[in-house]
Amino acid sequence: MIVNEKVAIDHGLKKDEYKKICELLKRTPNITELGIFSAMWNEHCSYKSSRLHLKKLPTKGKQVIQGPGENAGVIDIGDNDAIVFKIESHNHPSFIEPYQGAATGVGGIMRDVFTMGARPIANLNSIHFGSPQHKKTKNLLRGVVHGIGGYGNCMGIPTIAGQTSFDSSYNGNILVNAMTLGLVKKDKIFYSKAAGLNKPVIYVGSKTGRDGIHGASMASASFDEKIEEKKPTVQVGDPFTEKLLLEACLELMSGDSIIAIQDMGAAGLTSSSIEMASKGNLGIEINLNAVPTRETNMTPYEIMLSESQERMLIVLESGKEEEAKKIFDKWNLDFAVIGKTTKSKKIELIFNNQKVANIPVNTLVENSPMYDRKWKKAKLPKKNKIKREDINNLKIIEVLKKILSNPNVCSKEWIWQQYDHTVMGDTIQKPGGDSGVVRVHGTTKAVAASVDSSAVYCWAHPLTGGKQVVCESFRNLISVGAKPIAITNCLNFGSPENEENMGEFVECVHGIGEASDYLKFPIVSGNVSFYNQTKNIGIKPTPAIGGVGLIKDYQKMITMDLKDIDNIVLVIGKTEGHIDQSIFARNILDEKNGPPPEINLFNEKNNGETILKLIDAGFIKSAHDVSLGGIITSITKMCIKGNKGINLKKPKYLISEIEYFFAEDQGRYLIEITKKDYKKVADILNKNAVHFDELGTINENQLYIDEKTKVTIDELKSSNTNWLIDYMSN
Amino acid sequence: MKSSVITFPGSNCDRDMDVALKKFGFRNKMVWHNDVELPKNDLVVLPGGFSYGDYLRCGSMASKSKIMKSVINFANSGGMVLGICNGFQILVETGLVPGVLLRNKYLEFICKNVFVKINNKKNTFFKNIDEDILELHIAHNEGNYFCTNDQLNEIQDNEQIAISYCSKDGKIEDQFNPNGSIKNIAGIFNKEKNVLGMMPHPERMIDQSLSGEDGSLFFKNLINNIK
Numbered sequence: 001m002i003v004n005e006k007v008a009i010d011h012g013l014k015k016d017e018y019k020k021i022c023e024l025l026k027r028t029p030n031i032t033e034l035g036i037f038s039a040m041w042n043e044h045c046s047y048k049s050s051r052l053h054l055k056k057l058p059t060k061g062k063q064v065i066q067g068p069g070e071n072a073g074v075i076d077i078g079d080n081d082a083i084v085f086k087i088e089s090h091n092h093p094s095f096i097e098p099y100q101g102a103a104t105g106v107g108g109i110m111r112d113v114f115t116m117g118a119r120p121i122a123n124l125n126s127i128h129f130g131s132p133q134h135k136k137t138k139n140l141l142r143g144v145v146h147g148i149g150g151y152g153n154c155m156g157i158p159t160i161a162g163q164t165s166f167d168s169s170y171n172g173n174i175l176v177n178a179m180t181l182g183l184v185k186k187d188k189i190f191y192s193k194a195a196g197l198n199k200p201v202i203y204v205g206s207k208t209g210r211d212g213i214h215g216a217s218m219a220s221a222s223f224d225e226k227i228e229e230k231k232p233t234v235q236v237g238d239p240f241t242e243k244l245l246l247e248a249c250l251e252l253m254s255g256d257s258i259i260a261i262q263d264m265g266a267a268g269l270t271s272s273s274i275e276m277a278s279k280g281n282l283g284i285e286i287n288l289n290a291v292p293t294r295e296t297n298m299t300p301y302e303i304m305l306s307e308s309q310e311r312m313l314i315v316l317e318s319g320k321e322e323e324a325k326k327i328f329d330k331w332n333l334d335f336a337v338i339g340k341t342t343k344s345k346k347i348e349l350i351f352n353n354q355k356v357a358n359i360p361v362n363t364l365v366e367n368s369p370m371y372d373r374k375w376k377k378a379k380l381p382k383k384n385k386i387k388r389e390d391i392n393n394l395k396i397i398e399v400l401k402k403i404l405s406n407p408n409v410c411s412k413e414w415i416w417q418q419y420d421h422t423v424m425g426d427t428i429q430k431p432g433g434d435s436g437v438v439r440v441h442g443t444t445k446a447v448a449a450s451v452d453s454s455a456v457y458c459w460a461h462p463l464t465g466g467k468q469v470v471c472e473s474f475r476n477l478i479s480v481g482a483k484p485i486a487i488t489n490c491l492n493f494g495s496p497e498n499e500e501n502m503g504e505f506v507e508c509v510h511g512i513g514e515a516s517d518y519l520k521f522p523i524v525s526g527n528v529s530f531y532n533q534t535k536n537i538g539i540k541p542t543p544a545i546g547g548v549g550l551i552k553d554y555q556k557m558i559t560m561d562l563k564d565i566d567n568i569v570l571v572i573g574k575t576e577g578h579i580d581q582s583i584f585a586r587n588i589l590d591e592k593n594g595p596p597p598e599i600n601l602f603n604e605k606n607n608g609e610t611i612l613k614l615i616d617a618g619f620i621k622s623a624h625d626v627s628l629g630g631i632i633t634s635i636t637k638m639c640i641k642g643n644k645g646i647n648l649k650k651p652k653y654l655i656s657e658i659e660y661f662f663a664e665d666q667g668r669y670l671i672e673i674t675k676k677d678y679k680k681v682a683d684i685l686n687k688n689a690v691h692f693d694e695l696g697t698i699n700e701n702q703l704y705i706d707e708k709t710k711v712t713i714d715e716l717k718s719s720n721t722n723w724l725i726d727y728m729s730n
Numbered sequence: 731m732k733s734s735v736i737t738f739p740g741s742n743c744d745r746d747m748d749v750a751l752k753k754f755g756f757r758n759k760m761v762w763h764n765d766v767e768l769p770k771n772d773l774v775v776l777p778g779g780f781s782y783g784d785y786l787r788c789g790s791m792a793s794k795s796k797i798m799k800s801v802i803n804f805a806n807s808g809g810m811v812l813g814i815c816n817g818f819q820i821l822v823e824t825g826l827v828p829g830v831l832l833r834n835k836y837l838e839f840i841c842k843n844v845f846v847k848i849n850n851k852k853n854t855f856f857k858n859i860d861e862d863i864l865e866l867h868i869a870h871n872e873g874n875y876f877c878t879n880d881q882l883n884e885i886q887d888n889e890q891i892a893i894s895y896c897s898k899d900g901k902i903e904d905q906f907n908p909n910g911s912i913k914n915i916a917g918i919f920n921k922e923k924n925v926l927g928m929m930p931h932p933e934r935m936i937d938q939s940l941s942g943e944d945g946s947l948f949f950k951n952l953i954n955n956i957k
Contacts, residue, residue, distance in 0.1 A: 154780040240739075240740050243740055243742065417840060418838050418839045418841070421841055422867055423742060423869060425746040425749060425750070425933065430941070554939060557939075
C-alpha cells in the first residue's frame, strides 16, 4: 500500500503531523511505520493535548515511591509494603460493546498493576450512563455491570467500591473507569525501563489476533452515526488467561531474571516495545515471525497494532530463558523470544527476513506532538431564580423520599451484588460505604479506597468542581478512619479541539492540582480520556478521582451505620445553606443555574484531620460525609444502614429548615458519639477551631423532626432501594 | 489433621481456603491439578474459582484433570472431600454427588450473605455444630441446583440434602432462595456423607471483621470430628 497524506489522515493523523513524520524520517513511512506513528501519536497514547497541563499537578510526597509515567503509581504504607494503583478509562469501547468494553477495561488496569510486581487486592470503578429514560441506557448498564463482574469475579479480585451516575450528557458517550490496587514488597517493584544490550525480549500470554486493531485511535476520536462499524476495534477479554498470566508473572517475578516488564495495553506490541526502549534509551529489534499469532497470514501492520488482551513483553536477563519458559509452560501460556535489545536506539522490525520498519525511538516518543490548545475560561455561573417562598412550602419528608429514590442517590446494591466483593478474605468494608476497605493480608493494617466524581459541579464551575472532587475523595477516606495518602485520576472530557471543552479540562486540572497540593494528597497515576462526544456535543466534564488511604489498625475502622440508641449525632463543618447545583435545586426545583458550593481548603484539611484524631481516641462510633442531598440524606443513609432512627433538630440559624437539611455545603461530616463523651468531643472540636452543630439523638426506627414531620426508616429504605431494582426489572 | 487444597488453573479461592484451614489447625498442603498422587490426607478440598475459565461447563474440565482420579479414589475409599462453589460444580461433574448446577435463576452473579439450615447432623461435616442455622456467604453465577425427580426422591430418602437456603429463623421458602435451586438446596452429600458439595463459602466468614463468623463453626467442627 502506498502511503500518502490521505492514508495518514485516514489513520487519524493531521496534515502537519504527517508532514512532521516525513521530516523526522527524512522519507515517506511505509504502511507499518505509519500505523506505528498513528498509534503512538494519537491522543490516548501521546497525551498531546494534556501533557502541558498535567505537568503542573503535584506528584511528589513523603510516601510516594513512583509517580506518573510508569504503569501505575506506587505508595509506601510502611513495613516494606507498598500499594500500586491506577485508574483508567475504557469509555469508547464500552459504548460500542458494553460487556467486552468494560471487561477489558478491568483486565487492562489489573495488568498495569501486576506488571509492577503487585498482586491485585481490590478493584473499584466509576461508571456513568445517559438518562434512565434514554433507550440505550438500560442495556448499557446491564452490559457494563456484567462485563466488570465477568472479568473481576473470574480473576478472584474483590470489587470493593464504586460510583454510578446518570446524566443525559452521557446519552451518546458512557464512561467506564476502572481502578485497581495491588500489594507489593517495596524491594520487589518492577519497572518498564529496559537495560543492557542483546538481552532477550520475550513475549508471553495470549496469542495475537486481529482484535482491537486501532483501538487506541478509535478511543481518540468522536462518535458519529457510523459507530456500529467500529465494533471490530473493541478487544475481547479472556479473564481466565489473565488469571494464569497473573500467577505466571508473579512466579517469575519471585526470582531475579526480569530486567523490565510492560503489559501490552493500548496500541499493543507497538507501545510496549517502544516504551521499554525509550525509557532505557535503547533500541529493540523484533522478529515478527516469532510472535505467536492466533490467525494465519497476519501482516506486520496487524501484528504491531493488534490490541489482543492478556499479553506481556519482558526484557529478560540473558540465559534465563529456559527457567522462565518452564513457568509459562506450567501455566499453559505462550512464551516466545521475539527479539533483543540493541544500541541502535531504533525500533527495527523483521518479517520474512526483511526489515519492515526502522524508526528512531525518539521520533515516536520525545518528538511526538504536544499542543498548547486554545481554551476558554468558563463563564461565571448564572444567578439562580429560586424564591424563598417556594422552598419553604415544600414538605421535607416528601422531598427526602424523592431525593432518596433519585437515580444518582439511590442504593446501588443491584450493581455491587453482582461483583464478588469478598473473595481473598480480607474485605472489611464492602461496597455501599464511604470507602471500600481491605486488610493488608496477615497484618493489622488496612487500605481504604474510594472513587468519586461530581460532573454537575465541574460543569457549573470547573475550577471549583475540580477542587471538590479531590476533597470528596479525602472525606470518604477520613470517614472510614483512613489517613489519605495519594490519588489517581481519570480525566474524562469532550474534545480538546473545542475551546470550551478544553477550558473545562484546564480549569478542572487546575482545581484538582490546587486541592491535592493543599491537602498533601499527591497524584501518582492517571489517564486522560478526551473526545467523549457525539456529533460535537461533549459530556459534562467528569474527572474521576480514586483516593487511597491507610488504616494502621484495622480494628479502628469506622463504618456509617448508626450503632446505639440515645447516642448523639453531630454535624462537623458549617452549614451555610448552599442550595445552588444541589440535587435539591436541580431535581426538586428544576433550577440548573448557580455556582457549585465553595471549597474552603483550610476547613477541609482541619475538619478531616480533627476527625481522624477523634477516631484515633475512640470517640467516633459511626461517621459519614455529607454529600449529595445534604445532611438529611446523609443521616438517612446512616439510619438505613444501622436500622435505627433519629430525632432531628435544626440549630438556630438564619437559614430555613429546608436549606439546612438539603444544602450541599462542603467539608462536612456526620459523626455519632455517646452522650457521656459529648463534652470531651466538644472540647477537642473547639480547641481545633472546628465548627459543629448537634443534629440529633438516635432512636429506634423513626426519622422525627416534629409531630407533623416524621417517617419510619423502613419507608425511607424502600424509597432508597427500590428505584434501581424496579428500573432494571422492567 | 492433614488437608490438601487442589489448585486448578483458574481456582481463585485456594489461598482463602488454605488460610482458613490453617487458622483452625489443619496442616494444609496446596496440590497442583497436574499432580497424579495425593499426599496423605484427612481431608481434600476443591476450592472456589473459575477452573479452566468455566468455559465449557462449570467444573467439567477440572473434573477430568489428572489429580481428580486420585481424589475420586480417595472419596470412594471413604476419604473426606469438600467442594466449595466451583469445587461443588467439579464434584457434580465427577458424579461424586448427584445433580447439576445451572445458571442462577435471574441470570446474574450474586455475592451476598445468606442463611442456611443444617438438615442433617449425623455426619462428620456438621456433627457437633450447636446452631441449626448458619449465616454464610455466596458468590456465584451457576449455583442453581437441579436434579431429576427420581434423584430428588433418592437424595431425600438418603438424607443427602446437607444445607438449604432459609430465612434468619430457618424458614425454607422461595423468597429466601437466591438462585432458584430446587428445594432451596445449598449443599449436597454423597450417599455415604463423606463427600460434601456446597455453594456457600465458609472460608470467607472466619473472623469478626469479615462479613460474619459462622464459617468458624464449620471449620472448628471439622477439625474436631475428623479422625
